[in-house]
Amino acid sequence: MPQKKRGPGPSIKDPEMYEALRDDGESKAKAAAISNAAANSSREEVGRRGGKGEDYDERTKDELMQRAQELDIEGRSSMSKDELIEALRNH
Numbered sequence: 001m002p003q004k005k006r007g008p009g010p011s012i013k014d015p016e017m018y019e020a021l022r023d024d025g026e027s028k029a030k031a032a033a034i035s036n037a038a039a040n041s042s043r044e045e046v047g048r049r050g051g052k053g054e055d056y057d058e059r060t061k062d063e064l065m066q067r068a069q070e071l072d073i074e075g076r077s078s079m080s081k082d083e084l085i086e087a088l089r090n091h
Contacts, residue, residue: 014038056085064088 012018014035021031056064064084068076073087 012036056088 012032012035017038018031018035021034022028026034059067061081061084064081065076067088068079068084071088071091073084073091076084076087079087
């Protein structure tokens with residue numbers, strides 16, 4: 001007997017957005033958080049909010065190195081500032 005596809009559950013306030021985020025590879029928790037935040041305000045507002053972190057280009061090399069260490073990026077000790085930025089953006 002084929003297994004029927006289950007929906008995200010009653011706690012998800014915007015199932016369509018949740019499923020789209022899951023299809024894009026987001027974790028269940030992240031997809032739930034984003035879709036519920038969008039349902040509580042508006043999708044447009046959630047998209048505009050974004051993070052509060054500085055742009056990598058505005059950070060010092062030491063700050064970039066610290067972030068690369070937190071993310072355990074291999075080869076970071078021999079990278080230039082531009083290489084660190086690229087590695088962090090691609091992580």
